[in-house]
Amino acid sequence: MGVVRTPTNLTQGSGTRGGVGESTLRPDGTLKVTGEFAYASDMWHDDMLWGFTLRSPHAHARILSIDTAQALRTPGVHAVMTHDDLRFETRYGLEYQDTPVLADAVVRHHGEPVALVAADHPETARRAAAKIKVDYEPLPLVIDEETATAPDAPLLHPHRDDHHKDHVPHPNIVHRQPIVRGDVEAAKARADVIVTGEYEVGMQDQAFLGPESGLAVPAEDGGVDLYIATQWLHADLRQIAPVLGLPEEKVRMTLSGVGGAFGGREDLSMQVHACLLALHTGKPVKIVYNRFESFFGHVHRHPAKLHYEHGATRDGRITHMKCRIVLDGGAYASSSPAVVGNASSLSVGPYVIDNVEIEALALYTNNPPCGAMRGFGAVQACFAYEAQMDRLAAELDMDPVGFRQINAMSQGAVMPTGQVVDSPAPVAELLRRVKAMPMPPERQWLCAGSGADVRALPGGLSNTTHGEGVVRGVGYAVGIKNVGFSEGFDDYSTARVRLEVINGEPVAVVHTAMAEVGQGGVTVHAQIARTELGVTQVTIHPADTQVGSAGSTSASRQTYVTGGAVKHTCEAVRERVLELGRAKFGSYHPAWATAELLLEGGKVVTDAGEVLTGLVDVLEGECVDVEREWRHRPTQAFDLVTGQGDGHVQYSFAAHRAVVEVDTELGLVKVVELACAQDVGKQLNPLSVVGQIQGATTQGLGLAVMEEIVVSEEAKVRNPSFTDYLIPTILDTPTIPVDVLELADEHAPYGLRGVGEAPTLSSTPAVVAAIRAATGLPLGRVPVRPEHLTGT
Structure with missing residues (x-):
């Protein structure tokens, strides 16, 4: 009896150096492509029960009664739980606690959890949940800004008690961030052209391929062991323990295999539900969502409405910018306040504009909850400001790339928040590089002697055209994204590194709580350890809460922050090795002399053999085990009136050139190529860097032409499946050539x-x-649909 197929240590070595800067293969890669990797849904316990969540069919309703009697009488059912069965804390949340563990009196969105069932078979749990009788009284809906801020609007959180409530103009506004700099009206008077635009971004799903899943096992000490797919073990722990009424040390969490995340696993889903059922029944409980449940089980990208105004002089200089960004946060706060901060502070884009008036806000509505997703508020803003750049260039009869380059920021530029960009910002160079890439051939669907290859045409294998009515278009865009947590958040990570000799060879073990969600962090940590310690064999310990927090695998921060923690800890290990060497051998000894190379770090690759020999001599019979925290430089909260403040740690930049073929008669689009140029500072693993760029590019393609959660006027999700919610397949994914620029940020590790x-x-x-x-x-809205192109 016991848990099987739990996470295992990942060991890298086999005689290759695999240090920083090399394209080291991932230790989990072969396991994943051969189907041997254990994901969270593979967790198993011999006597486990299966959990299931009953969800609300209404977007806003009062719960008048819940009758669980028939469900409890179902053979094989061990427990049914509702809000009335919660004994301790009943709410949780990333930034503040406004999300019910189970609905209490009122449901605020379609799919909100109402009751839990534990049974000896998953289908038994589903059938029993269907027997739970819930009597609802529908309530008026809040679905947009108009209904949210009307004088008679229902207050979705009338008793909210959070640090944003006193500075928002209405209780249904989660957070509002203005930014004011310069004199917009005076600058407007100098403008030769002024363009305005209304833009809209639909609700995008993270669409990770491994649905939410986990296994909770009650422990003999009254605690619980949770094996879970998540992005942030310690944030989960902070929210779960109070609901269970347990100290954090009795809620032991281990990361299970994660099948993608993209922000959708930052919030709790089934974690606390599985733990509640396990402690209630005294048996292990496994919960695995199907795809339908997954659409309701996690937050999505905020849909947005954006209004922009720009002015420019005849010579192409932008005079001013005004914008208003309204994000729909859905029923609960999640990370909406931070998304607002990002959307506002990055709303200008990578351009020098001295005069700005910016307002960004997020609403409480009865739509699905929204929170973190790759790009985190900057995606919505970029769609709008880049459309504005094209419109300004057209008004001035200028090349759109040249116009952008005239206004592009560079190192030393000042953000609208007053923050100086103190690392390379090669925006104009990235645009030059991406424009200079070779263009794909015209009419590439033509095959010599065999007619048209329909796979290369709009409509693809549906064979809708052989080139009639197909028109090519080329477009450019560039964006700016922050790296790391912002606005004064104490963003740190912890690493534990052990160095010892096993079977005559020095071996390093790296232990962090970093969630490996597919980004390749386990590979990079091993590379850092090899580089800093001069060893070949590195083992990555499974991530869990038995080591200090590594923060979230989000905000492009893990290589920077947890990688920085691993580097920092390895440096401390080196110091300890040298202390051991002095104590063992004194000043003159071959082992001491070669081990001394370790302190210099940069020499270990070229002098690897000597270093390894020295390590064996120094460490024989010893074990060096060090745990350290590492923090990047501090940030500041944005002023709530002016928006000023050094709110971000680092900025990243990427530029794209898209080449598309459009069937103008049917409104079908084929993206032929999406070339990208990006500054990455330093490539720790070039192969992984290109993979990240190509994956992110494809996700942006999805938002452009196909991905949207469609919400009805009744605030109900209409397409919760991959049949109706479309994501790019290999046939939709274009060629993605990548030009990587490496301009080091002196403030960052490596x-x-x-x-x-x-x-x-x-x-x-x-x-x-x-x-x-x-x-x-x-085309002011994404995703672009066929009817937008044909007028039907």
């Missing part, structure tokens, strides 16, 4: 820059710009 989000920003507006070029249509 000079690196966060990689994985910036391409998600600029790929979307580049694709839409290309479609505009092909069709001549204004």
Whole structure:
């Protein structure tokens, strides 16, 4: 009896150096492609029960009664739980506690958890949940800004008690961030052209391929062991323990295999539900969502409405910018306040504009909850400001790339928040590089002697055209994204590194709580350890809460912050090794002399053999085990009136050129190529860097032309499946050539820059710009649908 297929240590070595800067293969890669990798849904316990969540069919309703009698009488059912069964804390939340563990009196969105069932088979649990009788009284809906802020609007959180409540103009506004700099009206008077635009971004799903899942096992000490797919073990722990009425040390969490995340696993889903059922029944409980449940089980990207105004002089200099960004946060806060901060502070884009008036806010509504998703508020803003750049260039009869380069920021530029960009910001160079890339051939669907290859045409294998009515378009875009947690958040990470000799060879074990969600952090940590310690064999310990927090795998921060923690800890291990060497051998000894190379770090690759020999001699019979925290430089909260403040740690930049073919008769789009140029500071693993850029680019493509959660006027999700919610397949994914620029950031470990989000920003507006070029249509909304192109 016991848990099987739990996470295992990942060991890298086999005689290859695999240090920083090399394209080291991932230790989990072969396991994943051969189907041997244990994901969270593979967790098993011999006598486990299966949990199931009953969800609300209404978006806003009062719960009049819940009758669980029939469900409890179902053979095989061990427990049914509702809000009335909660004994301790009943709410949780990332930034503040406004989300019910189970609905209490009122449901605020379609799919909100109402009751839990534990049974000896998953289908038994589902059938029993269907027997729970819930009597609802529908309530008026809040679905947009108008209904949220009307004088008679229902207050979705009438008793809210959070640090934002006193500075918002209405209780249904989660957070509002203005930014004011310069004199917009005076600058407007100097403008030769002024363009305004209304833009809209639909609700995008993270669409990770491994649905939410986990296994909770009650322990003999009254605590619980949770094996879970998540992005942030310690944030989960902080929210779960009070609900269970347990001290944090009795809630032991271990990361299970994660099948993607993209922000959708930052909030709790089934974690606390599985733990509640396990402690209630005294048996292990496993919960695995199907795809339908997953659409209701996690937050999504905020849909947005954006109004922009820009002015410019005849010589192409932008005079001013005004914008208003309204994000729909849905029923609960999640990370909406931080998303507002990002959207506002990055709303200008990577351009020098001295005069700005910015307002960004997020609403409480009865729509699905929204929170973190790759790009985190900067995606929505980038779609709007890049459309504005094209419109300004057209008004001035200027090349759109040249116009952007005239106004591009560089190192030393000042953000609208007053923060000086103190690391390389090669925006103009990235645009030059991406424009200089070779163009794909015209009419590439033509095959010599065999007619048209329909796979290369709009409509693809549906064979809708052989080139008739197909028009090519080219579009450009560039974006700016912050790296790391911002606005004064204590952003740190912890690493534990053990160095010892096993079977005559020095071996390093790296232990962090970093969630490996597919980004390749386990590979990078091993590379850092090899580089800093001069060893070949590195083992990555499974992530859990038995080591200090590593923060979230989000905000492009893990290589920077947890990688920084691993580097910092390895440096402390080196110091300890040298102390041991002095104590063992004194000043003159071959082992001491070679071990001394370790302190210099940079020499260990070229002198690896000597270092390894020295390590064996020094460490024989010894074990060096060090745990350290590492923090980047501090940030500041933005002023709530002016928006001024050094709110971000680092900025990243990417530029795209999109080439599309559009069937103007049917409104079908084929993205032929999405070329990208990006500054990454330093490539710790070039292969992984390109993979991150190409993956992020594809996610931006999805938002441009296909991905949207459709919400009805009754605030109900209409397409919770991959049949109706479309994501790019291999047939939709274009060629993605990548030009990587490495301009080191002196403030970051190894000079690196966060990689994985910036391409998600600029790929979307580049694709839409290309479609505009092909069709001549204004296209102010994403995703672009066929009816937007044909007028039907």
